[in-house]
Amino acid sequence: xxxxxxxxxxxxxxxxxxxxLVIIVSFLTLHFLRINGEFVSIYVEGNxxxxxSLKEDTEIKINGILGVTRIRVQKGSVTIVEAPCxxxxxxxxxxxxxxxxxxVCVPNRLVIRITGKMDSEIDGITM
Amino acid sequence: xxxxxIQMAFLVAVAxxxxxxxxxxxxxxxxxxxxxxxxxxxLALKWWGMKEALIILIMRVILGSLxxxxxxxxxxxxxISGGIASTLVMGMGLRLGERILSLIGISIMxxxxxxxxxxxxxxxxxxRQIHILYLLPIFLFSSLITGSLxxxxxxxxxxxxxxxxxx
Numbered sequence: 001x002x003x004x005x006x007x008x009x010x011x012x013x014x015x016x017x018x019x020x021l022v023i024i025v026s027f028l029t030l031h032f033l034r035i036n037g038e039f040v041s042i043y044v045e046g047n048x049x050x051x052x053s054l055k056e057d058t059e060i061k062i063n064g065i066l067g068v069t070r071i072r073v074q075k076g077s078v079t080i081v082e083a084p085c086x087x088x089x090x091x092x093x094x095x096x097x098x099x100x101x102x103x104v105c106v107p108n109r110l111v112i113r114i115t116g117k118m119d120s121e122i123d124g125i126t127m
Numbered sequence: 128x129x130x131x132x133i134q135m136a137f138l139v140a141v142a143x144x145x146x147x148x149x150x151x152x153x154x155x156x157x158x159x160x161x162x163x164x165x166x167x168x169x170l171a172l173k174w175w176g177m178k179e180a181l182i183i184l185i186m187r188v189i190l191g192s193l194x195x196x197x198x199x200x201x202x203x204x205x206x207i208s209g210g211i212a213s214t215l216v217m218g219m220g221l222r223l224g225e226r227i228l229s230l231i232g233i234s235i236m237x238x239x240x241x242x243x244x245x246x247x248x249x250x251x252x253x254x255r256q257i258h259i260l261y262l263l264p265i266f267l268f269s270s271l272i273t274g275s276l277x278x279x280x281x282x283x284x285x286x287x288x289x290x291x292x293x294x
Contacts, residue, residue, distance in 0.1 A: 004279075007229050007230075007231060007279070007282055008229055008231060008232075009225075009226070009227055009228060009229050009232065010227060011223070011227035011228040011229075011232050012228055012229050012231050012232035012235075015228070015232045015235055015236065016232070016235065016271070016275075019235065019239065019267065019270075019271050020271065022267065023264055023267050023268050023271065026263070026264040026267070027264050027268075030261065030264060046254065100261060102259065102261070102262075104254060104259055106201050106202070106205075106249060106253055106254065107200070107201060107202075109253060109254060111254055111259070
């Protein structure tokens with residue numbers, strides 16, 4: 001059985017170290033920039049078609065490229081309830097509630113984004 | 128020469144099977160896959176070179192997408208551009224020399240290149256929303272994990288099999 005110690009070389013260690021550093025710094029930066037969201041913006045093919053308040057519970061239907069997507073706003077968070085795409089990745093992305101978080105459905109060209117009070121471009125993210 | 132083509136065709140088959148098998152396993156995290164077929168790309172780069180590895184990769188992505196019914200779909204274009212980018216970067220990594228980098232480091236470089244290119248292609252072609260770039264840290268983290276695993280597997284395989292076989 002190969003020992004990891006014998007496989008790894010100096011370049012690997014430098015690469016892994018640098019990459020880890022970049023990952024930690026970017027996660028921390030995004031974490032500290034995160035705040036609770038106020039609004040939900042829904043985009044199809046890059047155009048904003050809806051802007052809802054996160055405080056009001058609703059359920060809406062969006063016509064995308066493939067068909068109808070049902071989106072639910074409940075208790076300050078947003079989920080995709082029903083999607084027409086084959087993989088349902090957007091459904092699996094779950095709930096989002098904080099400023100800067102997004103749900104994306106690539107086949108449907110749909111992006112749902114939460115924005116804060118000031119609607120700044122640098123908000124933050126989680127999955 | 129023709130013997131090499133037979134071996135390349137064999138690797139295309141192996142890669143397509145790995146790719147298809149993996150797509151049958153549901154991923155716990157959306158958008159993130161292990162990329163087992165990249166073991167084949169790494170080995171092809173090591174045994175032959177950039178040209179052969181690219182041919183195998185492109186044929187594998189076409190075959191794999193036909194098998195999963197995604198040929199020429201957005202997913203296909205994202206997969207092929209990421210695959211080409213990672214093959215080119217890994218090829219350059221191998222040229223840097225194996226005294227500095229093992230297959231693990233080379234595979235991590237490939238995984239990072241693949242994820243960066245895929246997110247850029249998604250951004251420029253499908254979703255022109257700067258916010259999807261926020262997903263990058265998560266993709267970088269997954270590159271580190273999947274890249275290391277794939278590199279380790281490739282190392283184990285090339286210790287046991289030495290292609291190109293002479294006959």
